[in-house]
Amino acid sequence: MSIEIRNISKRFGNFVALDNINLDIPTGELVALLGPSGCGKTTLLRIIAGMESADQGEILFSGAEATHLHARERNVGFVFQHYALFRHMTVFENVAFGLRVKPRKERPSESEIKRRVMELLGLVQLDWLADRYPSQLSGGQRQRIALARALAVEPKVLLLDEPFGALDTKVRKELRRWLRRLHDDMHISSVFVTHDQEEALEVADRVVVMNHGRIEQIGSPDEVYSAPATPFVYQFLGNVNVFHSRVQGGYAEVERSETPEKATAFVRPHDIDIARQPTEGALAATVAHVHPIGPVVRVELQHGGEIVEVELSRERHEALQLAVGQGVWFRPRQMRVFGADNQPKPPSEKQAFLF
């Protein structure tokens, strides 16, 4: 089932939670709503689920108006960050709940319910826990049960609100992959909310980056990472070095030719080369810190009053043999420039550069 979101706005008192949101989610896609807390992503998800009503705008499910449908009529599965399992029911009864509350005519027989529930529990690999109570399960197990419960009513859309937010890193990684497989097997549309960029980039087909109730960018994980549409997206997704033209004299020179306005350049830490000898167009700096972190080595360079973060591969770092306090030269391989209006500047003929 496809979801179309048209001009949705929502305020809580004076706080604008959603400001004229437009978004299409085609059938079968796994979409991540990504943004910092308070950006409106959860509100948007709740509006899609029918738990919150929008002040204006409309929601269409498969092209049909669904704005005023009650949550129970929308046929969506919802997974909460804190599981929201029914504490007084066994795992089996939790999963069976959606089937048992169906109107008598549509309700499957007891044996059919048992078969379906055990099948779902098998799918989440927890069939041996059927007669346990939620309080006896670990966080990861609870969330898998919550997923099985949501899937029991065969929803056309699966909505997940920070589904792995309360779990530890290792379990989270495992469940992430598992969710992706599940989504592919079930042929449904899924929307999940997260503030974890790694999660969004790894799992989703498409990432919707939100901030202050607006959509900043919609694109594939690769697009939003390597071609961020706004400075916010640049800063939110991954680390970035920010160079302001006023601070960095060399950079202003490039822009001087046509536009005298203020501009900002963004450079990813792994897009910077370090050399021990001065090379053409490189800037001098001193090494302030060297942190080996797993596969990469993060180097902080002191350049004038600013810290520049650089990520090197281990091999490169071993070749360079950087020591704290050492003088080096660095130059960005790739960068993106935004004007004062936060619009990206087309790459100029002369490679926009710092020097």
Next chain:
Amino acid sequence: MRPLGAFVPLRHSAYSMSAKNHRVLPGFGLALGYTLVYLSLLILLPLGGMVLKASELGFGQIIDIALGERSLAAFRVTFGASLLAALINAFFGLIVAWVLVRYPFPGKRFVDALVDLPFALPTAVAGITLATLYAGNGWLGSHLEPLGIKVAYTPLGIVFALTFITLPFVVRTLQPVIEDIETEVEEAAATLGASRWQTFVKVIFPAIGPALLTGFALAFARALGEFGSVIFIAGNLPLVSEIVPLLIISKLEQYDVLGATALAVVMLAISFVLLLAINALQWWAANRHKNAEPLEVAAGKAGKEAEA
């Protein structure tokens, strides 16, 4: 109140640990000894004395006094009115507690404080106030009586007084439990297709059921012993609107101490059995959602599964 629900499995693990586990706060022996002495002095001693006094009469005599026409009627009125009052409060108290927890509204703190007033007010004051209100010439009574509803000086008046007195027990017992229910659970039920009624019956009610039962039991127990507020509104007609506590007092006034203790012992016995039954029911309600298997065993299995 006994902690409900989710925490109970932990108790299993506490049991299975060795006796020499280290507690953060020491002094279990001292505290237990103190508890037993305190309860003995406060509850067992007076009640024991009463039973001892009553034993001067034979069992048959006690039964004879209790089954006398007047005392039987008094027992019926006392237990009937108390049960009715506790039931009324179980229903309306639940609504009050729900509203106070779930909805923000202006003056909420004020309303919340009002709930405690029946605790604080001298019961006689409450009785006189209610009697004045519901008497034939009172503000409410003058409107009710033309409709054929007589409240003051009837058993109905007793129910009214007891309902007033026992309201806080239900509300105050339910409030923390309702606060504990996440709204997300209701939303989850809704997305799974449950109607509002199904959500209440299958999700909300099982969660608050044990606490509701506790509140009901407390209200019922309090109503059984209530005296001050009832005598002013009841009219105290023997066989019609006379409650057991009043009957006991009137026996004492006639220096029939043994008769009074006999009634008291019967009252005590019935109350004790009823409260015990309610407690058992409550224990069952709170524990039927637990499995016998301790948490560690389940965790061990989970670990094995993760390795596999």
